[in-house]
Amino acid sequence: MSAQAEASARPKAPEAIPGATGIRVPLALIAILVALTVIGVVGFVIGVATETEPHAWQAFLVNFLFFLSVAEGAVVVSASFYLTQARWGGPGAYRLAESFYVFIPVAFVLFWVLFFGRAELWPWVTRPALAKNPTWLNTPFFFAREGFALLALTALSLWFVRVSQRADVRQWALSNDNITMPPAAIRRLAPALALTYAGVFTLIAFDLVMSLAPQWKSTLFGAFFFSGAYWSGIVAMALTAVVLRGRLAPGNLFTRASVMHDLGKLIFAFSIFWAYTLFAQYIVIWYGDIPAETFFLVVRGAVIGAPSGYTPWMIPTWLVPVLVWVVPFTVLMGVQPKKTPAILGSVAFLGLVGMWIERYVLVVPSIAPRHIPFNWIELAVTLGFLGIFGLCAIPGMKLTIAAATSPGVLEAAEE
Numbered sequence: 001m002s003a004q005a006e007a008s009a010r011p012k013a014p015e016a017i018p019g020a021t022g023i024r025v026p027l028a029l030i031a032i033l034v035a036l037t038v039i040g041v042v043g044f045v046i047g048v049a050t051e052t053e054p055h056a057w058q059a060f061l062v063n064f065l066f067f068l069s070v071a072e073g074a075v076v077v078s079a080s081f082y083l084t085q086a087r088w089g090g091p092g093a094y095r096l097a098e099s100f101y102v103f104i105p106v107a108f109v110l111f112w113v114l115f116f117g118r119a120e121l122w123p124w125v126t127r128p129a130l131a132k133n134p135t136w137l138n139t140p141f142f143f144a145r146e147g148f149a150l151l152a153l154t155a156l157s158l159w160f161v162r163v164s165q166r167a168d169v170r171q172w173a174l175s176n177d178n179i180t181m182p183p184a185a186i187r188r189l190a191p192a193l194a195l196t197y198a199g200v201f202t203l204i205a206f207d208l209v210m211s212l213a214p215q216w217k218s219t220l221f222g223a224f225f226f227s228g229a230y231w232s233g234i235v236a237m238a239l240t241a242v243v244l245r246g247r248l249a250p251g252n253l254f255t256r257a258s259v260m261h262d263l264g265k266l267i268f269a270f271s272i273f274w275a276y277t278l279f280a281q282y283i284v285i286w287y288g289d290i291p292a293e294t295f296f297l298v299v300r301g302a303v304i305g306a307p308s309g310y311t312p313w314m315i316p317t318w319l320v321p322v323l324v325w326v327v328p329f330t331v332l333m334g335v336q337p338k339k340t341p342a343i344l345g346s347v348a349f350l351g352l353v354g355m356w357i358e359r360y361v362l363v364v365p366s367i368a369p370r371h372i373p374f375n376w377i378e379l380a381v382t383l384g385f386l387g388i389f390g391l392c393a394i395p396g397m398k399l400t401i402a403a404a405t406s407p408g409v410l411e412a413a414e415e
Contacts, residue, residue: 023398033390040384047377048117055373057117058364059381064110065208066232066359067389069201070352071103073226073233075157076197077266078164082190087176088262092253092403094164094173096237099400101161103392108154110388114208115143121367122211130214137211146207153200160189165399201226212366216296218285224277225362228355231270231324235351238263240397242345244404253404257339264338267328267347275325299369300361312372313365316357323354356382 047056078097080086086093114121118139124131131137163169163185172182181187202222210221241263245254253259285293301314328347337343364373 023401025394025398030391030394033387036383036387037391038384038387039380040382040387043377043380044384047381051377053373054117054120054367055375055377056381057114057120058367058373059378060117061114061121061208062356062360062363062378063382063385064107064114065204065363066356067103067385068107069229069355069359070232070236071100071107071389071392072153072157072197072201073229073231074099074237075101075104075161075233076194076230077233077237079160079190079193079197082164082182082186083194085179085182087173089253089259090176090403091170091173092400092406093259093262094170095396095400095403096241097233098161098164099240099396100233100236100389100393101157102395103389104157105154106388106392108150111146111150112143118143122214124211124214132214137214142207142211146203149200149203153196156189156193156196160186160193163189198222198226201229209362212363213296215292218281218293218296220277220281220284224274224281227270227274227277228324228358231267231274232352232355234263234266234270235348235355238267239345239348239352240400242341242348244401245341248401249405260341260344261335261338264332264344267344267351268332268338271325271328271351275321275329278321278325296366299365312370313361316372317361320354320358320361323350324358327351327354 044056044060047059074097078094081094081097089096118125122137122142124137125139128134128138135141166183166185168183169186172180182190202225205222205225209225210216210218241254241259245252245260248254282297285297288294299311299313300317301311327350331343331347332338337347
């Protein structure tokens with residue numbers, strides 16, 4: 001058979017993703033997500049209006065960073081699939097990675113809420129003398145550059161997802177029996193998005209997190225931060241795949257052992273990369289032993305042999321590498337655990353918990369170094385963000401479900 005005949009025999013991707021519009025979301029689920037959102041809004045308002053400590057604002061910042069990391073990190077995972085010409089899951093793998101993209105523009109709007117809590121979060125706002133470089137750390141320029149960077153990343157991400165869902169791009173993902181390059185548009189957008197993501201998330205790390213303690217600096221902190229966001233996207237994808245596996249029709253994409261195996265390998269590999277960036281940053285600070293650098297770790301109880309000994313932040317600080325690296329590295333080392341949904345899903349869930357704790361440990365000790373101020377206000381705000389994120393995930397999840405049950409996708413996916 002000629003190459004043209006073989007190409008014509010392959011399944012053709014329709015202009016619109018089939019089946020997505022007919023998927024109905026249970027009203028009970030929507031009601032739960034709306035209720036969580038309302039709880040979050042009410043808790044946030046009460047916290048801002050009544051509490052003397054900035055529980056509401058620090059919880060808002062932590063959850064903004066965490067959920068934006070999951071949504072944007074997963075979209076960049078999709079971009080990396082195009083960069084490596086990954087077609088092991090057909091279009092279903094790309095839809096899975098893009099499941100949470102609607103939260104990205106919502107996060108851009110939520111970012112501006114932080115403007116009203118700036119004095120509660122960043123000490124240099126009320127005490128400009130703390131800023132070593134006031135030209136950089138001043139309120140107008142701070143929010144202008146962050147807003148512009150987030151707007152650029154949001155626009156590029158939405159553009160990327162739109163092109164990724166085009167018929168010609170989905171057709172390329174359906175054809176895994178050749179070495180054809182992806183369509184030109186997505187081939188240009190994918191590296192542009194990856195590079196923009198690295199730059200913007202480095203800026204977010206420096207501004208929104210590092211400037212909470214303006215005396216501290218680490219040039220590797222940006223890479224550590226965006227590598228964690230990328231891994232957050234991977235574990236969110238794996239957890240979603242495990243959940244959908246048992247709730248969709250038999251024979252769906254996520255029942256393929258090869259798909260579970262590939263997701264497990266991604267979790268395993270990038271947990272090691274996250275640990276590498278953590279250690280590379282830690283060892284330089286520990287060895288240099290410069291007070292201007294070590295105090296950030298001492299407060300969190302992360303310096304071995306520190307003279308201050310135990311701090312209340314020590315347990316959550318050391319819990320992070322256990323959940324993000326030790327558990328995935330030990331549990332997913334073999335082939336079979338990666339293919340076992342219960343094991344893979346548990347590791348992914350614990351990984352997400354670990355990444356939330358990591359964001360919490362990066363932010364809150366700079367504001368409350370002597371105690372862990374977690375209370376019902378912070379829990380309510382966290383639940384509120386979870387509700388918003390869940391509502392935003394519905395459109396992308398419909399596309400994922402449609403792709404995971406499409407006969408053409410199932411035929412294209414590797415066994």
